Amino acid sequence: MREEIIGAVRAAGVVGAGGAGFPTHTKINASVDVVIANGAECEPLLRTNQHLMAVESKKIVQGLKLVMDATGAKRGYIGLKSKYEAAMANLTTAVSSLGYSSIELFILPDFYPAGDEQVLVHEVTGRIVPEGGIPLNVGAVVSNVETLMNVAQAVTGQPVVDKYVTITGAVRTPVTLKVPVGTKVSDLIALAGGPTVQPYALIDGGPMMGKLTSPQATVTKTTGGIIVLPVQHSLVVQKETDWNAIANRAKAVCCNCMACTDVCPRHLLGHSLEPHRVMQVIGRSQFSDTDTVTRAFLCSECGACDTFGCSMGLSPRRVNAELKRQLSKAGMKNPHRRQPLAAKAQREFRRIPTKRLVARLGLTAYDVKAPLQMEEPPVQAVEIALSQHIGAPAKPTVQIGDLVKRGDVIADIPEGALGARVHASITGKVVSINDRIGIRAV
Ligand code: SF4
Numbered sequence: 001m002r003e004e005i006i007g008a009v010r011a012a013g014v015v016g017a018g019g020a021g022f023p024t025h026t027k028i029n030a031s032v033d034v035v036i037a038n039g040a041e042c043e044p045l046l047r048t049n050q051h052l053m054a055v056e057s058k059k060i061v062q063g064l065k066l067v068m069d070a071t072g073a074k075r076g077y078i079g080l081k082s083k084y085e086a087a088m089a090n091l092t093t094a095v096s097s098l099g100y101s102s103i104e105l106f107i108l109p110d111f112y113p114a115g116d117e118q119v120l121v122h123e124v125t126g127r128i129v130p131e132g133g134i135p136l137n138v139g140a141v142v143s144n145v146e147t148l149m150n151v152a153q154a155v156t157g158q159p160v161v162d163k164y165v166t167i168t169g170a171v172r173t174p175v176t177l178k179v180p181v182g183t184k185v186s187d188l189i190a191l192a193g194g195p196t197v198q199p200y201a202l203i204d205g206g207p208m209m210g211k212l213t214s215p216q217a218t219v220t221k222t223t224g225g226i227i228v229l230p231v232q233h234s235l236v237v238q239k240e241t242d243w244n245a246i247a248n249r250a251k252a253v254c255c256n257c258m259a260c261t262d263v264c265p266r267h268l269l270g271h272s273l274e275p276h277r278v279m280q281v282i283g284r285s286q287f288s289d290t291d292t293v294t295r296a297f298l299c300s301e302c303g304a305c306d307t308f309g310c311s312m313g314l315s316p317r318r319v320n321a322e323l324k325r326q327l328s329k330a331g332m333k334n335p336h337r338r339q340p341l342a343a344k345a346q347r348e349f350r351r352i353p354t355k356r357l358v359a360r361l362g363l364t365a366y367d368v369k370a371p372l373q374m375e376e377p378p379v380q381a382v383e384i385a386l387s388q389h390i391g392a393p394a395k396p397t398v399q400i401g402d403l404v405k406r407g408d409v410i411a412d413i414p415e416g417a418l419g420a421r422v423h424a425s426i427t428g429k430v431v432s433i434n435d436r437i438g439i440r441a442v
């Protein structure tokens with residue numbers, strides 16, 4: 001049973017749909033006592049998971065049970081917010097109709113970052129993942145709800161060929177769509193009625209952790225949303241600011257008030273990350289203080305410190321990200337592995353309410369519904385990335401000119417590597433192969 005589930009998930013190319021795309025067959029090849037379905041969807045404006053939990057509730061519950069069976073977990077939880085009313089009702093019905101008494105819903109407060117897997121593990125189980133660790137270290141597996149739906153489909157032989165994406169912000173009709181993996185971002189914007197501003201910028205993912213992207217980019221197995229914003233929006237300006245400006249401002253302006261540390265979710269879990277200290281190191285150029293500098297490795301880059309904590313417009317998040325990059329380039333690894341005994345007492349009062357965060361981000365005008373359109377729009381051409389997951393890029397198994405059917409394997413995991421299979425998401429002819437495989441409908 002266990003091997004069959006893991007084998008089916010591997011064959012279907014399932015990866016974490018809500019994060020960096022860790023291959024799911026590797027993640028569930030473990031022994032834990034609890035599995036948590038992550039339906040928190042804490043990034044403002046994104047609606048994908050809440051819609052999915054309402055319309056695919058049965059598959060999500062089945063996927064959760066399959067991962068429990070694969071990992072030997074005795075308890076399963078679905079973490080979501082009470083404002084997702086349709087999702088709560090339908091998941092409750094699904095759990096009871098399937099008769100899974102080992103699974104229950106866990107209602108989360110509406111705060112950011114409720115969907116951070118370390119935060120979620122603590123909310124649900126009271127356990128604290130050690131510094132530099134993963135939920136597995138405390139006997140838990142956390143899986144996004146779309147990933148679990150894909151697991152349920154995998155055991156029926158269906159590979160991952162579609163992705164649910166919210167297209168929102170400055171578009172005529174914000175919408176959540178199911179589209180073939182490899183669909184161009186420009187096609188998504190057109191399907192949402194087109195932009196309402198010019199010139200515009202695009203964010204792939206949520207406003208907090210998403211990255212700037214271009215209309216030529218394509219949907220991957222991890223794309224959760226595309227946000228269109230005017231180029232002059234503060235969020236866009238913040239994401240475009242280069243490292244030298246970030247560092248210079250940190251040196252010139254940081255008053256070491258600690259407000260960033262006060263809201264840091266990892267600090268509040270008891271980890272020794274203190275962003276204000278890292279800022280101090282930058283300000284004083286004390287790079288020989290490796291004990292402090294290497295604490296940057298403990299940062300999840302959630303952005304709570306810069307978008308909510310700091311009133312001076314500084315970015316401890318970007319400082320930590322750059323330090324991590326430079327340290328890794330120099331061959332250094334995270335030396336901090338402490339296991340906190342308890343979360344900070346003030347944690348409960350320092351959660352960031354989503355509504356206030358949306359206002360702080362200047363996104364209130366865009367905080368609107370993005371209804372789910374179940375019917376998949378016709379897509380004539382896709383470009384499917386060979387690397388849309390953690391691990392080695394998949395190795396093409398097709399050649400230019402080959403005819404492929406939707407669901408055919410077009411690239412496989414290199415021998416002995418961590419990775420994920422890639423499948424054709426539309427039926428057609430292979431027209432290009434580089435770091436993406438282009439397929440055009442014929
Ligand atoms: S980065 Fe901002 S919040 Fe943090 S210590 Fe400096 S001034 Fe204060």
Ligand code: SF4
Nearest residue numbers: 264299300302303305
């Ligand atoms: S981005 Fe800021 S708030 Fe988030 S974990 Fe890193 S230091 Fe803490």
